[in-house]
Amino acid sequence: MAGTPDYQSLMLPVLEVAAKGETSVPLAEAYIAARFGLSDAERTELLPSGRQRLLHNRIHWAKFYLTKAGFLESSRRGRFFVKFCQCHCMHPRPPRILDATQQEEVPQHTMGPIPLTGSRNYSLFFRNISASRL
Numbered sequence: 001m002a003g004t005p006d007y008q009s010l011m012l013p014v015l016e017v018a019a020k021g022e023t024s025v026p027l028a029e030a031y032i033a034a035r036f037g038l039s040d041a042e043r044t045e046l047l048p049s050g051r052q053r054l055l056h057n058r059i060h061w062a063k064f065y066l067t068k069a070g071f072l073e074s075s076r077r078g079r080f081f082v083k084f085c086q087c088h089c090m091h092p093r094p095p096r097i098l099d100a101t102q103q104e105e106v107p108q109h110t111m112g113p114i115p116l117t118g119s120r121n122y123s124l125f126f127r128n129i130s131a132s133r134l
Helices: 007-019 025-036 040-044 054-068 100-105 119-133
Strands: 072-076 079-082
Touching (some): 007 054, 007 072, 007 079, 025 054
């Protein structure tokens, strides 16, 4: 692997970890680091501020956007799980869930422009991405 994956590449693995049951970012981090085969140096790489690990930060961003889209829910502080059991975006599995190039693939007549605010808009975006891949 050429470095730590971006948050978009981490969305599907975060969703997979959460689909197994309630989890936290540190638990997801261990699974994802092993899945991507990250070295110890890549796992411990810090943000430029030096206050947080890069992988941890990117998993948090992936979790944030999945929560905004309505895929994840928080049971208590620091814990999250998949909001519904049969996630349509998992079959067939897209390589990335949220990607600017995929926005162009979705027919505009089904969705219109995508404002990136509000959880309803994220949910519509993800549903259309999932439907376009079936």
